Amino acid sequence: MARIHNLRNGIDREMLNEIKEKFEEGLFPQWILTDPDIYALEVDRIFGYTWQYLGHESELKEPGDYVTRWLLDDPVLLIKNKQGEINAFLNSCTHRGTHLCTADSGNKKAFTCPFHGWTFNTEGELIGVVAGDKVYGQKLNKKEWSLRKIPRVETYKGMIFGNMDKNAMSLDEYLGELKWYLDIILGRSDGGMEVKGGPQRWVVNTNWKLTAENFGGDPYHVATTHRSTVELGISPKDPLYSSYGHQVKLNHGHCVNVSTVVPGLNMPPYQGLPKEMWPMFERNLSKEQLEVYKKTTVIVGSCFPNLSFHCPVHGSEGHLHNYLTLRIWRPMGPDKIEIWSWFLIDKAAPEAYKMDSYKGYVASFGPSGTLEADDTEIWTRVVQASKGRMARDKDLSYNNLLNYMMGMDEVLPDESWPGPGVAYPTCYVDAALRGMHDYWLELMTSDLKDDSKWND
Ligand SMILES: [Fe+2]
Known part of the structure; x- marks a missing residue:
């Protein structure tokens, strides 16, 4: 009876079609709950394309207020800028990838990476490089090294959502x-x-x-x-x-x-x-x-x-x-x-x-x-x-x-x-x-x- 697939083989079409048939009968194959290959597929196809909750506007009251969150495995830095808009960046330094801000929340004008000291403002712009002119000469154009933006960020009635898919339907339509x-x-x-x-x-x-x-x-x-x-x-x-x-x-x-x-x-x-x-x-x-x-x-x-x-x-x-x-x-x-x-x-x-x-x-x-x-x-x-x-x-x-x-x-x-x-x-x-x-x-x-x- 047992048909234990080699998990490294991944999920094939036949399995997904079998799952579909069972779902139609109101049945749920138990193996889906804990299977690593199903999970890998979910990470890609579900969490890579859907709107996920990041936080609430009331958590960011003043310019410079920030909270750190996650979109699955991506660390996210949500910051209110001087204009009162909420920016969402990948919370990872553009120099060597360090997790930039590890505090849960706070208020800051700038974020300095603990690794080499690169510093970014609330717009995500690189504004400080330790010994910049001396070590990079004229080669470093700071404008090219801003924090990376989360592809899509939209709000509904105070709820802030992010989406990794830049072509996703609007949050309004999704909800x-x-x-x-x-x-x-x-x-x-x-x-x-x-x-x-x-x-x-x-x-x-x-x-x-x-x-x-x-x-x-x-x-x-x-x-x-x-x-x-x-x-x-x-x-x-x-x-x-x-x-x-x-x-x-x-x-x-x-x-x-x-x-x-x-x-x-x-x-x-x-x-x-x-x-x-x-x-x-x-x-x-x-x-x-x-x-x-x-x-x-x-x-x-x-x-x-x-x-x-x-x-x-x-x-x-x-x-x-x-x-x-x-x-x-x-x-x-x-x-x-x-x-x-x-x-x-x-x-x-x-x-x-x-x-x-x-x-x-x-x-x-x-x-x-x-x-x-x-x-x-x-x-x-x-x-x-x-x-x-x-x-x-x-x-x-x-x-x-x-x-x-x-x-x-x-x-x-x-x-x-x-x-x-x-x-x-x-x-x-x-x-x-x-x-x-x-x-x-x-x-x-x-x-x-x-x-x-x-x-x-
Ligand atoms: Fe309960």
């Missing part, structure tokens, strides 16, 4: 149907959202697809993975409690789940946000968005490939708090990711409420948060159990296929849903994840027609 849902959480209040504190980050031994899936289309896990919240009386006993609401499959592999209150439970409108903020929501959201948002408890989803967002309600009546966390699942290999987690809250929220929300975020979804710890444990177990000989068997006639079939034939789209995308009248359905996998496959096979790239 597509997801914008309607992002607008609710990013645009509900006057002044939008702001980041508080720096991003927290930690490394987890798992695969980036699992974490994107978890936020993108898996409210089904909540009743079991987070069982302790039920036992403590924080969550309802109803095993369907995370199913109420809609799961929406969006274009370009994006996913969102809009949860509504469990039948029979009382919950104030607008995620329990302070009453004084409600007129802003009514002013800033469309009639359709307001209709959806009024009944919403949680908005959670993923922006393909590796950004997730979670806007929940925690606490008990009288002490409810809401926040937004943005998540990057930065791949560091097929079985390792670095998680970057930002806390955001409405600029216009009362100050005391912001502090309550921050504490709630840290206790639930910070690196040591109770809910985060539950998820992390499970994500690592999936990868641990997917690295062995049997799970990595590429013979798909053998039953090492995972089940993404929930609701496949039984749950029909809700035609009355007022937002974009294909909406299902429950969150216990695998429709959005199947959509995510379809887009993954579309990118992975984007040049399948070019025979020269494949050695069958």
